[in-house]
Amino acid sequence: MAVTREDRRVEQEEQCYHCGDPCNVSKIRIEEKQFCCHGCKTVYEILSANELCDYYEFESTPGITQKSASNKLFDFLENESIKNELLDFRSEDYERVTFSIPNIHCSSCIWLLENLSRLSPDILDSKVDFVKKDLTVHYSVKGISLRQLAELLDSIGYGPSINLDEKKEEKGSATKGVIVKLGVAGFCFGNVMLLSFPEYLGMQGIEARYSQFFSYLNMLLAVPVVFYAGFDYLKSAVKSLRQRFLNIDVPIALGVIVLFLRSSYEILSHTGPGYFDSLVGLIFFLLIGKWFQAKTYETLSFERDFKSYFPLAVMRKSEEKFESTQVKELRKGDEILIRNNEIIPADAILIDESASIDYSFVTGESKPVLKKKGDYIYAGGKQVGSTIRLVIQKEISHSYLTKLWNDEAFSKDSEHVSIVDKVSQYFTIAVVGLAIAGAVIWQLIDPSKTWLVFTAVLIVACPCALALSTPFTVGSVMRVFGRNKLYLKNAGVVEKMSSINHIVFDKTGTLTSSEQKSLEFHGMMAQRHWSLIRALAGNSTHPLSVLIYNSVQDDGKVSHIESYTELPGKGILGEVSGTKIRIGSAEWLGATNKSESTSVHVEVDGVHLGYFEIKSTYRKGIKELIKSLGRKFRLSVLSGDNSSQQSTLARFFPKKTEMHFDQGPDEKLEAVKEMQNRGGNVLMLGDGLNDAGALKQSDLGFAVTENISHFSPASDAILEGNSMTKMDRFLQLSTSSRRIVIWSFVISICYNAGGVSLALAGVLTPLIAAILMPLSSITVVVFTTLMVRLKALQLKLK
Amino acid sequence: MSIILLLILISITVAIVFLLAFRWAVKSGQYDDTYSPSVRMLFDDKKKKNDGSAVS
Structure with missing residues (x-):
């Protein structure tokens, strides 16, 4: 074994010509080109046979590794x-x-x-x-x-x-709408500014007649801005008033309507030029904020439920023949055929002699479970090995796994109230109060100015800057996260992240990497036997066989397989180049199992030589991460696996960490619920379908995945495995973002106070309004984006 | 001087035409994929060349 390790180090530099992965184990070559696995080689062969090798010209190693590719059935x-x-x-x-x-x-x-x-x-x-x-x-x-x-x-x-469900939904149409509205608002804004310019410089004498014409044009241009581009604000304000709740859109809509009415009145009655420039600019800026925040990851799906995991169709027996049938048409009593690596779509009873079901999808437990004729098999398991026949016991919608989705956790709406909405409640009341007070005072001083002052206060207090502070802060934070491979479902997640106090980890696939498994051989074996075992394992699709095949070195000689039998749940036996080999479970080979983790025993010509121990490796940097998180948060581990790793985990988790093992999907959900009842704001990190319930129940559920294009359960965010070590810094940035938002509130309220005092004094001219409103917005935008960038640099996030 | 009124009306009409063109471009999906057209134009059209030589 020592020799193999040495070799690995030397060959580390060599890259697979197809996918760029290191080719440290296998020696698969065509001419000068090296491949990491047979899958990659096959793809290369197909492409070169069809003269498509230009594929490798545009980018080096453009392929996708075929190591973990399972042959899908279509x-x-x-x-x-x-x-x-x-x-x-x-x-x-x-x-x-x-x-x-x-x-x-x-x-x-x-x-x-x-x-x-x-x-x-x-x-x-x-x-x-x-x-x-x-x-x-x-x-x-x-x-x-x-x-x-x-x-x-x-x-x-x-x-x-x-996936039939995903196909139906129209992606990206929301962003498209904002872009068109932004275009309309921008167009009108530009023209209105141009037409208002003469007014700022002051027009006299003969030019005054143009001023009327320009004003009418401005009014015309403002109509589509208010009633098309800004319509969402009006709609949202009405909706929030109906629910007896003052959100930020209420003062905005109030300001917009007052601006429009007063300006129209001034122009139609020839008493002034109106404030259309401010009005159009206001909506334009608001829409920019909306667009900035609406950055979404269209190709990622955050709403996948169990259906995305299930096959679309299975083979169902009808009149002595198996036919492909849509899963939703399956009924109780149907006989179905499940082949290697297919997922069982509904609870069923086995009618074949035996089956080996891999529940890693549902429970996180990596060892396949042996089932006998007549056993009840839950949906979500994957058959490993030969084809089996089953009789459906429950329809899809009543299966165990499906029921989990009907749990209340999946239908609850979040009751989270954002900071802006909290502030805007007081803000709206204060503004309306001030406007009325101003009107009353002016009624006593000079009744002719009452309406002017009342409307001026409402106009200048329109919280454009306030409404922009969150979108720009959160938008910048989401961009920083995106560059660091953390993809948030929506902007609200950033705010929720800052109020987390309890972090829950899943073990398999989260703390450990699901793609890097290390294989260690305990025992003695001749060099010749290595390649024989490898050849034998190469015939099987069992995940452990594939792992052995991929990690054992080939000596280049051709091994001839004379016989081969795979016994589900036990192992494989065969004769390779005249040598009888059995590899499989300890019970089957009659060996004593010394290791607590998954192991594969080896017997050559009737002699037990030793066993392979499969170890999942912890992600790099996880110790440092746990240490740093442990200082600020309560930590817990919920694992679907057995407790063999408890001692290892205890070494780097703080002493008071709760650890639960052998947890099923619903137990995980209950555990999270219980933590919440104790006052925890829970952030759950998990990967599998078995975590789906807990992810949904938590205040925030982050799905950890090796490859963001792979399936991940429904969640609030998708985090790429390698970026997990940055989790502490992500949380810090979200906390800082909350502070940045509050500071920008202070800035915008200062501007508003200044504007309101001018309005109360009755000296707010359209020119001052036109300068003050954009200026406050721009200050807030610049302040928030700069502060977020600065903070991200400080935290060494890209 | 009143020509200025006419000119402004004409310029706004022209601008509106462009605004409608922008709207059409967004709705017809031209902003959906901003990456592949930029690389697509760089690909050699080998297949057509081969076909051509086979005929001649």
Whole structure:
């Protein structure tokens, strides 16, 4: 084993020609090119056979590693009803389909996918939408079917992710609306400013007649701004008044309406030029704030529920024949066929002799469970090994896993009130009070000015700067997070992050990395046997076999497999180059199990040689992170795995940390609920479907994933695994952002106080208003963005 | 001097035409994917060349 480690160090530098991963174990070569796994090599072979090697020209190592790729099954694409839902267009000869392909990431991808027609002459054309990660293909039905197309894409590493629910929702239309509104507001703002300019300089004599004309034009230009671009503010204000709650949109809408009415009155009655420049500028700035905050990650889905995990269709027996059927059409008593790596969609009873079910999806436990004929199998498990037959016991909507989603945690709305809304309640009352007081006083001094003062106060107090402070602070913070691979669902998450006091970790896949597993061999084995075991393991799709195959070194000799049998739940036995080999569980081989973690025992020619111990590795820097978080927050661990790692965890977690092991999905949810009852504001970090309930129940649920394009459960944010160590700094930045928002409130209220006192004195001219309002907005915008950048630099976040 | 009124009206009309063009561009999805067109134009159109040589 020592030799192998040495070799690894030397070869660390060599990169896979296809995906760029280090090729430290295997020696798979074609000519000068090195590959990390057979999957990558196969993709290269397909591409070179079709003269598509330009793929490697645009970017170096553009491919996606095929190490963890499982061969997906696409035969459900032959089901007519699924096909009808998926296809954009179909005629007798041609069909057009749009696939979502999460692996699209560089210009090489675009090139390859748009040259699909060179792989198959029946593909007429294909077009990539890089931002949405979509591929639209137009193909001739005579030569290629939808299923073959999906399989072709999968074979070159661009397997489509197919989900009927997600397909229906129209993405990005909200942002589009804001952009058009911003365009309209910007257009009107520019023109109104231009037409108001002569007024600022003062027009006299003959030029005065133009002033009337300009004013009318301004009024005309302001109409679409108020009633189209700014309509959302009016709508939101009405809605909030109905709910008897004063949000920030109420004073804004009040200001906008008063501005519009008073300006129109002044112009129509020829008494003044009006404040249309301020009005249009105000809405324009507000919309910029909205647009800035609306930055979303369109390609990421934060709302995935169990359905995204389940297959779209399974093979159902109907009249002595198995046919692909949509999962939602399954009924109690149906007989279904589940193949290797397929997920069981509903609670069912096994009718075959045995099955090996991998529940890692649901529980986090990594060892597959052996099931016997007649056993009850819960939905969500994955069959590992040969095909099995099952009889459905409950419909999808009544299954154990599905029920979890119907838990109240999933329907509750957050009752969070943001700081702005808290402030705006007092603000609105103060402004209206001041306006009335001013009106009353002026009624006594000079009744002709009463209405002027009343409206002027409402106009100048319009909290544009106040409304901009949060969007710009939060928007900048979200951008910093995004650069550091933390993607928030929406702006509200930043504010909630600053009030967290309890952090809960899942173990598998969160504290440990799910992609880096290390294999350690305990025992003695001849060099020759290594490659024999590797060859044998290469035949199996069991996750442990795949791991052994990928981590054991090949000596380059061809091993001939004479016989091969896989016994589900036990192991594999076979004869390789004349040597009888058995690898599998300790019970099956009659060995004593010394290790608490998952192990695979090896027997060669009847002699037990030792075992492989599979260790999950903790993420780099996790110790430092825990130490730093432990000072400020309560910490807990909720793991679905057994307690074999408890002593290791105890070493770097603070002493009072609660640790719960063997937790099922609903137990995790209950544990979080209990922490909340004790007054915790819980932030949960988890990865699997088994954490989904707890993630939703927590005040904030962050899904940790190795690759953001992979599936992750419904959550408030998606965090890339490698950025987990920055979690303490993320939380610090969100706390600072709260302080920045409060400071910017102080600034904007100072401006407002100045403006209001001018208005109360009755000297607020349109010119002063036109300068004061944009100035306060710009100050706040500059202040908040700069402060966030500065704070991020301080925390050494990109 | 009243020509200025006419000129302003004309200039605003022209500007509105551009505003509508902008609206059309957004609605028709031209701002949806700002990355792939920029690299797409750099790809060599090899396939067509091959076809051409095969015919001749």
